[in-house]
Amino acid sequence: MAIVLRYVNDQGLVMERFLGTTHMANTKALTLKGEIETMLSKHGLSMSRIRGQGYDGASNMKGQINGLKSLILAENSSAYYIHCFAHQLQLALVAVAKNHPEVGDFFKIVNSVMNLIGASCKRSEFIRDAQAANERETGRGLNQEMALKRLGDTRWGSYYGALINLDSMFSDIIDVLDTIQNDPTSETDTAIDAWRMSITLQDFNFVFILKLTIEVLAITNELSLALQRKDQDIVNAMKLVRVSKTRLQEMRDNGWESLLDDVVSSCTKDSIHIPIMHDVYVLPGRSRRKAPDITNLHHFQVELFYTVVDMQLQELNNRFDEVNTRLLTCMTCFSPESEFAAFDLEKLMCLTRFYPAEFGSIHDTIIRQQFIGYHRDVTADERFARLKGIDKLSSVMVETKVHQSYPSVYLLLKLVLTLPVATTSVERAFSALSYIKNKLRSRIGDQFANDCLVGYIERDLLTNVDNECILHFFQNMKTRRGCL
Template structure:
C-alpha cells in the first residue's frame, strides 16, 4: 500500500509528499485503516486533522458502509472522500470504448497481438533482433535522422483495464514496431514450433494487416494523444479544480475541431500508413452494399 500525504504548509502552499510503501497482510478496509493510522501516529500527526481522502473506485476503498473512506469518516466527519480525477477519466474512456464495437474489436486485437509477442522472452529477443536489422538498413541508406535520444529501444506494452494512459502507450509501441511485429508474426506462422503457435501467429497477422485495424490504430492514436495530455495534466501535484476544468474544456475544443475539420488529414495519414506497410486500402469511390 502506497501512502501519500497532501497538506497545506505554513505559507499557505499546497504540498504533496510520498511517505511510505507498507506491506499489508490483506486489503480489507479495516486492515488498511489500522496500518494508515499506525503510520500517522508514528509521525506525530493527528487523525482528527484529516480533511480529505482520495482513492480509486474499488469497493474496499470507497464503499459507503464498510469502505476505507467510510471508516475514516466515523472518526473524522470532515475527511470527505474524492474519487481520483484522472482515474475517473480513465474509467469513463474505457467504458465508452466498450460501447463502440469497432474500437472494442481494435483493442481486443491489440491485446491479443501484444500478449502473443510478449508472452515469451525468446519472442521479445527475436523482435529486438529484427529491430536492429531494420535500424542498420535505415542507417546504411541514411533514411532517418540520428542524434541524442533518437531511435531508442522499444518493446510492446500491454494495456491495463484501469489505466487509460497505458492504452495509449500500447498503441504507440505497436505503431513504432509495426513492421518488426509483422515480420515476426510471419516467421512464427511459417516456422513456429507447433501447429497452435503457427495458427495463432497467422490469425494475429491477418487481423493486424486489415484496413480496419490500421484505420483504428491511427484514429485512436490521434484521439488518445489528446486525452493523454489531459491525463498528464490531471496528475500534476499542483492541480486544482479550476485548472482541471480548463484542461477538460480545452480537450473538448480540440475534439470538436477534429470532428469538424480533421477527417481529410486523418484519412490521408491512414492511407500513407497502409501503403507503407502493405495493407490493402479499399476503393472509397466504389459502391458498397450491405
Template sequence: MDKFVIRVPKVSKDSSTQQASSSTQETSIDNSVNRLSKKSLFELSDLIVDPGLRKKITEYDSNQRDDIRRAYLQNGPCQPRKHNFPQKNIGGRLGRFNPDWFDIYGNWMEYSISKDAAFCLSCYLFKPDIGKQSGGDVFVTTGFTAWNKRERFDGHVGECDSVHNQALKNYRIKLLASMYCTRFLLRQGLPFRGHDESNDSSNRGNFIELLNFLANHNEVIKDVVVGRIQKNLKLTSPDIQKDIVNVAATETSNIIINDIGDDYFAILVDESRDVPGKEQMAVVLRYVDKKGFITERLLGIVHVTKTTSLSLKAALENLLLKYGLSLSRVRGQGYDGASNMRGEFNGLKIAKNHGDIALFFNLMSNIVNVVGASCKRRDFVREKQAAKIAQALDNGEIQSGRGLNQETNLKRAGDTRWGSHYASIINLINMYSTVVDALEIIEDEGSISEKRAEARVLMDYLYSFEFSFSLHLMKNILGITNDLSLLLQRKDQDIVNAMKQIKSISWQDSVRGPIKILISAVPRAVYLTESQQSRLKAQQITNGHRFRVEIFNQVVDMQLQEMNSRFTEVNSMLLICIACLNPDDSFSAFNKESLINLAKFYPSEFSNVDILALDMQLENYIVDMRSNEEFSKLKGIGDLARKLVETKRNTVYPLVFLLLKFTLILPVATASVERAFSAMKYIKNRLRNRMGNEWLNDSMITYIEKDVFDIVTDDSIMQRFQYMTNRREHL
C-alpha cells in the same frame, strides 16, 4: 528497541532494597531475564545486576559478549536512588554516596549495594584491557568509595583520550559505521542480507561487504570495527540493522509529521499486491508546508488482509493514530484503486467496454505475446528494427542525434495504467513492418501448428482497415488522456490548473481531425468478418456509417461521459468557487460572493462570525493584490500561496489564506501513491519476497522520501537508537 532485546524490568529502587543481599538480587534478575529471548547464547543466570558482583566482560565467551552488552544496555545502569546509603568515616569525617550524582553522571554511573561503591557501566562493557588511567580498574572491579573526592568522577571521565571516553568513542565509531552503511543501502533501495554472513563466506551481503569496504578505506573505522576488538561488539547483526532502519524511518516520518503540525491535510489511498501476493495499502498525505508549497509525502504502507471498506477504514485510522494525526484535520480524500472506498468510479476504462475496441486491445495483447514468445523472436525483432533504422538514416529519412532512435521493442500494456496502452500503440505503429515480418516467419517456419494458425489470423487483422482505424483512433484518444495524466501527476498540481487543462481539451475537435481522413477514405467494401457483413446487410447501413457512428462517435461519447460523470453539481459549484482565487490576469476571476460561498462549504472552520470577517477581509485583500506589483505576474494558486507566505500576508489575511489552503490540498490525482507501488516492486522484488511488513514500511519511507531522510542527522538517529527504551545508555 523491542526487537533488539526484550525489555527487562529495572531492579527495584525503593527503600525495600536497603537490606537486599547479593543472593536476593541474583534471584530477582534471574527471574527478570528469564523473559528474554530464548535465542540468547549465554546463561541468563550469569547476568548480575549488582556491579560489585559481576565478573569481567572479557571472562565471557567472545561469541556471547554482544548479547551480554545488549542485555546490560537494555537494563541500564544500576541506580537504586531510594536506597538508604550508609555513612562511613573518611579522613575523620562522615560521608556517603550522594544520589544526586545519578543526575550528573547518570549515563554511566552505577552503585553497588553489596560493596557500597560506585562503578562505571561504560567502562565495564567497552573498556579494552590496556592498563590503568584515572583510577585504572577501580570503576570496574573494586569500585570507588572516596565520597569526599567527587572530583575523581570528573577525572575518571577525563579528557577526550581517556579510557572512559575511548570506550564510548569506540562504540560510537562502530554505530556510525553501521549507520553509514544503512543510509547508503536505504537510499538505493538495496538488500542488506547475504546468503551466509560468516567470515569465510563469499556472499556475506551488501551490509557486511560495504562495512568492510568502508573499514578498508578508513583507518579509524578499521582499527575499531575490524581490529582486535571486533569480536567484542560489531553492531552488524540483523536485529541491529532492522533497528537502525526503523529509527531512520521514524525520524523521517517525524520530520514530515512536524512539518504538518496541527494543520489540515488530505489523504490519498490506493491498494496493490506485492510480489508474494499480499495486499498492501499505501497512504500519502497532501498538505501545504510552512513555505506555501504543495507537498505530498508517504505516510506508510499497511498490509490489509481484507479489502472491504470497514477494513480499509480501520487500517487507515490506526495508521493516522500511530503518528498522532486526527481524522478531524482531513479536508480531502482520494481513493484511486481502492474502489470499495471510492464508490461508483473506478478507473478510466469505459472506452474498453465498446466491443470493437475491446477486440482491438485483445488482439494487440495477442500480437505482443506471439511476437515476443521466445528470446529468438525478440532478438529477430530487435535486429530487424535496427536494420530498418540504419537504412532510414542512410536515406536521410530520419535524423540522428543524442536520445534519438533508441532501441525499442513491443510493450505489454497493463490493466491499471492506461498510459501503458498508449506506449504499446505507439511502439506498434513504429514497428508495424517489423511485426508483420516476424508474423510471416512464424507462419512459415513455426514448429507448432496452433502458433502458425494464430500468426495467420493476426496478419489478416493487421492488414484490415478495421485494425488501422481502431489503432489511429485509440492513439489520438489515449494521446489526449496521456497528456492530461502527465499533467495531473505533478506533485504541485493544483485543482484550478487541473480543471483548466480538462476544459481546454475538445475531444471531438482533437480526435476528429486526424480520424475524419480515415473515415472519408472508407471504401465501400472493406475486410469484415462474415458476422459483421451479415449484420450490416441486415440493417442496411454503410461501412462509413459503421466506422463514423458506431465506433468513432460512440467511443468519444463514452470518454466524454466518463469525464463528465466524475463532476457532480456540487463538485462543479465547488470548482467554480475555487477558480475565483486564480491570480491570472491581475485576479480577473475574483468574485467575493463565490468565495464566501466557498467558505460555507467548510462550516467547521468558518462560523457566521468568520463569514462576516471574511467579507471585509476579501475587500482589503483584492485591493492589496491588484495594487501590488509582486502579485501581478503570478500563475496559479500555488504561486499565490507561496507569495503570500513569502510576503507575510498569510498572517494579514488568515481567512483568505485558509480558503487558499483548502483548495490546494484537494486531491487531483493519486500519482504519488502509484509511484510508491512502483518503488515497492523494486524494494520487495522476487528475491526479497519474504520481507516483513515493518521492514518493508521502513525501507519504503526512507527510499521514497530521500530528501527528508537526507536531513535526518546522525546524532538524532544514534540518540533514538539508544533511547528506543527508557533505559538505554547515553553516548
C-alpha cells in the same frame, strides 16, 4: 494501500509526506480506518484534522454505506472526498475499449500480438533483427530500438505507449509474424496464430482503428501526464479536463478528413487494400445477403469515428461530474490567472460554509471584508501578476506577508490546497514497496517494511540527519555492551 499526508507548510508550499502502508485494498473499510487512525496518532494527528481524502473508486473505499469514505465523513463532515482525477481518466479510456465491440476486439488482437511476439526471447530477437534490417535499408531511426509494450488497465498511459510503438513498428511486426509462421521450429498452433494475426493486421479496418485510437489517446495523454504531477491543484486539473473535452469536440467536428488521409497513407505504404468508400460495407464473416445496407464511408465515419469520439466525450462528462459540484466550482475563484479574473466574492463566501469548524465562529462580515481587501491588494501588487496556479499564490502570499493581513483568506486557500485531485504520490509510494519487499526479503514484517519505506521515500528529509544523531539514538534505545 499507502497513506500520504498532504499539507501546506510555513512557506506556503504544498507538501506531501509518506506516513506508511496499510493492508491490501480489499481489506474491510473499518479495519483500514483503524489503521489510519493509529498511523495518524503516531504523528500527533487525529481524524478531526482531516480536510480532504482521495483514493480510487473501489467499493470498500468509495462505497456509500460502508466505504472508507463514508466512515470518515460520518466522523468528520469536512473531510471531503475527491475521486482521483487520474484514475477517473484511466477508467474513461478503458470504458470505451470495453463498450465498443470493434474497439474491444481491436485491443484483444493487439494484446494477442504482444503476447505472441513477447512470449519468447527468440521472437523478441526476431523483432530486433527486423528493426535493424529496416534501419539499414532506410537509414532512419538508427540506434533507436523500440520494444512492444503490454496493455494494462491500471497503468496510466500504457495503452497510448503500446499503440504508438505498434504503429512505429508495424512493418517489422508483419515481417516477424511471417517469420514465425514460416519457421520450421514453430509449433503448429503458433504458426496458425501468426498467420491469422498477419491477415488481421493487414486490414484497412485494423489500421483505421489503430490510427483513430492513437488520436483519441494522444489528446487525453497530455491530461494523464499532467495529473500525475505531485504539485497538481484543483483549478489547473479542472482546466485541463475542459481542454481535453474541447479538443475531442474539435476532433469530432474537423478531424475526419485528416484521419482518413493518415490511414490511407499508411495503408498505401504497407500495400494494404483500401476499400472504395462509396461501396457497400460487408462485415467480415457475414454473407452479402445478411450484410447491413450501409457504405464503407458510413461505417468508418459514423459507426467508428463519430461513435468512438462521442463515447469518449460522454465518459469524460460522466466520470468528471464532480467538477460541476459547488465545492470545486467555488475553488476556481482563487485562480490568480488573468489578474484574478475568476474572483467571485459570493462563491468564496459559500466555500467557507463547507468548513464550519474553521469559519463557524467568525462573523460573515469579518470574512467578507477580508476577501474584499485581499482582492484589492493582490490585483494592485505586481508581485502577484502573471501567477500560474493557486499553489504559487499561496507561496507568494507568505513571501509578501499578505497572509498575515488576511488570515481567513489564507486559511481557506490552504484548505483548498489540501484536497487531493490526484493520488500519484500514493501510487508511487506503494510502488516503492516492490523495491523494499523483494524476493530476498519476502517475509518482512509490516512495521519494519513501513520503517524502510519511510527512509526510502523521504530521502530528502533523511539527508539532513547527522550520522552521529542516529548512532546516539540507537545507543540510548537499550543497554549495550559496547559503544556504537
